Amino acid sequence: MQLRSLTICAIVFFTAGLAVASFAGFREFIPGLLQGALITIQITIGGCILAVIMALVAAIAKMYGPWPLRWLAIAYIEVFRGTSALVQLFWLFFVLPHFGILLEPLTVAIAALGLNVGAYGAEVVRGAVAAVPRGQWEASVALNMPRNLALRRIILPQAFIAMIPPWGNLFIELLKATALVSLITISDLTFKAQQMNQTTFRTVEIFTIVLIMYLAISILITVGMRALETVAARGMARGR
Structure with missing residues (x-):
C-alpha cells in the first residue's frame, strides 16, 4: 500500500510539472528539460552502481583485508568523506589532464559522485556486516566454511536488508549532487534550467518545474x- 502511494505521488508530481510548464507557455521548453532530466538520471544510475561497488570493496577490505588493502580502503574512505564533492569533481576534471589523463565530462561526473557516495556507503556496509549476530560467524566456523564463502553465503545476505534504507538515502543524496555537474559543462537538468532562465528570465516557472x-x-x-x-525481507523469511 505504501509503495502504491509513493508511486502515485511520483506520477502526480511529474505530471504536475508538465502541466505547470504547459500552462505557463513553456511547452516548447519541455523537450529540453526532459533531455536534461535524462542526463541527470543517467549520471545518477551510473554513480549509484559505482558507489555500491566501491562501498562493498572498501568495507570488506577495511574489515577483513590484509594490511595494505586495509590502509588503502581507510585512505579512500577518509579522503572522499573528508573533502568536498565539488572539489573532487573539479580535481578529476581539471587536475587529471595535467597528468595526461583525459576523461569525458560524463565519465568524470559518474566517477566523482560514485566515489564520493561510495565512501559513505562503505561505512553503511561495515555497520550492517558488524550488526550480523556473532553466532552466524561461529556457525560458519563450525561448518568449516572459509571466510569468503561465509561472507557471500551467510553474512552479506543478512546484512543486505539492513543496508537498504540508508542506501536509499545515499542514492537520493547522489541525485541531488548531480546538480554540481552543470559546472563541468554537462547539460543536465540544472544546466538546461539555467540556460532557459538566462534566455527567458522566467525564473519562477522554470525552477518550479525543475x-x-x-x-x-x-x-x-x-x-x-x-x-x-x-x-529481500520476503526472501530472508523464506530462507529461515
Whole structure:
C-alpha cells in the first residue's frame, strides 16, 4: 500500500510539472528539460552502481583485508568523506589532464559522485556486516566454511536488508549532487534550467518545474528501494 502511494505521488508530481510548464507557455521548453532530466538520471544510475561497488570493496577490505588493502580502503574512505564533492569533481576534471589523463565530462561526473557516495556507503556496509549476530560467524566456523564463502553465503545476505534504507538515502543524496555537474559543462537538468532562465528570465516557472522533476525522481528512487526491501525481507523469511 505504501509503495502504491509513493508511486502515485511520483506520477502526480511529474505530471504536475508538465502541466505547470504547459500552462505557463513553456511547452516548447519541455523537450529540453526532459533531455536534461535524462542526463541527470543517467549520471545518477551510473554513480549509484559505482558507489555500491566501491562501498562493498572498501568495507570488506577495511574489515577483513590484509594490511595494505586495509590502509588503502581507510585512505579512500577518509579522503572522499573528508573533502568536498565539488572539489573532487573539479580535481578529476581539471587536475587529471595535467597528468595526461583525459576523461569525458560524463565519465568524470559518474566517477566523482560514485566515489564520493561510495565512501559513505562503505561505512553503511561495515555497520550492517558488524550488526550480523556473532553466532552466524561461529556457525560458519563450525561448518568449516572459509571466510569468503561465509561472507557471500551467510553474512552479506543478512546484512543486505539492513543496508537498504540508508542506501536509499545515499542514492537520493547522489541525485541531488548531480546538480554540481552543470559546472563541468554537462547539460543536465540544472544546466538546461539555467540556460532557459538566462534566455527567458522566467525564473519562477522554470525552477518550479525543475524542483518538481527532482522530487519525482527522488520519489521513484524511494519506491524502488522500498520494493527491494520488501522482496529481500520476503526472501530472508523464506530462507529461515
